[in-house]
Amino acid sequence: MQIKISENNGISVCKVDGEIDINTAVEVKKIFDNLIKEKKEKIVINMEKVDYVDSSGLATLVELLKNFRKYGARLKLVSLSNKVKSLFEITKLEKLFDILDKEEEALNTF
Amino acid sequence: MAQQDIKESISITSDIKEIRKVSSRIVGLLMERMVDKALIFDIRLAVEEAIINAIEHGNKRNKRLKVKVSFGIDNERMEITVEDSGSGFDHKGIPDPTEDKNVLRSHGRGIYLIHRLMDRIEYNDKGNRIKLTKYIKKQ
Numbered sequence: 001m002q003i004k005i006s007e008n009n010g011i012s013v014c015k016v017d018g019e020i021d022i023n024t025a026v027e028v029k030k031i032f033d034n035l036i037k038e039k040k041e042k043i044v045i046n047m048e049k050v051d052y053v054d055s056s057g058l059a060t061l062v063e064l065l066k067n068f069r070k071y072g073a074r075l076k077l078v079s080l081s082n083k084v085k086s087l088f089e090i091t092k093l094e095k096l097f098d099i100l101d102k103e104e105e106a107l108n109t110f
Numbered sequence: 111m112a113q114q115d116i117k118e119s120i121s122i123t124s125d126i127k128e129i130r131k132v133s134s135r136i137v138g139l140l141m142e143r144m145v146d147k148a149l150i151f152d153i154r155l156a157v158e159e160a161i162i163n164a165i166e167h168g169n170k171r172n173k174r175l176k177v178k179v180s181f182g183i184d185n186e187r188m189e190i191t192v193e194d195s196g197s198g199f200d201h202k203g204i205p206d207p208t209e210d211k212n213v214l215r216s217h218g219r220g221i222y223l224i225h226r227l228m229d230r231i232e233y234n235d236k237g238n239r240i241k242l243t244k245y246i247k248k249q
Binding site (some may be wrong): 058061 | 126127129130148151152154155158159162174207213215216218219222223226229244
């Protein structure tokens with residue numbers, strides 16, 4: 001699992017490549033904790049290359065969302081595969097997260 | 111032509127890193143039968159979640175205790191049984207993670223996902239064994 005982070009007009013764009021599950025959850029949290037320490041306020045997580053998420057992965061994303069919200073940061077998830085998106089629907093997490101089809105849409109709607 | 115029915119069993123230690131040994135074999139069997147990728151995703155997730163529960167809640171991460179996974183596949187269905195060495199736990203006592211008061215909680219989605227993704231779930235009375243059934247279809 002790899003995460004590449006770039007800045008685009010004050011927006012942190014994080015491209016995740018790999019699985020977000022019980023094996024990678026700690027690493028994912030550690031990487032995003034750096035953005036929280038830097039008090040980044042606009043974050044996009046591009047999940048185009050994430051083909052598997054389990055309940056630990058969902059829990060990690062919920063923790064991130066809560067931590068970003070604590071200081072008023074906004075998080076958007078983009079390019080989820082149909083299966084990964086269906087997990088957000090089944091668990092009703094789609095109501096909590098701002099989920100968009102394309103990265104461009106996220107960049108244009110902050 | 112109908113493919114041969116397969117029944118296998120794998121025992122692993124209570125180590126999260128061992129889970130992939132089982133799920134890779136199961137995913138391999140499903141791929142050989144050209145099962146729909148969406149169904150393979152569901153089965154892999156349910157199996158891995160069941161094993162995680164067995165390791166964490168059943169065996170309390172005690173690496174001396176084993177988790178036994180037995181599975182069988184035929185042209186209609188895949189059945190997987192996950193059994194830990196613990197004293198069993200009450201699966202009915204788990205709060206619904208989709209209720210408004212729980213949706214922001216970090217844990218509690220594993221069992222819920224298993225129930226949503228599988229066609230049939232059976233527990234033994236002790237609560238240390240879960241049997242998952244998923245009906246499969248060819249692409």
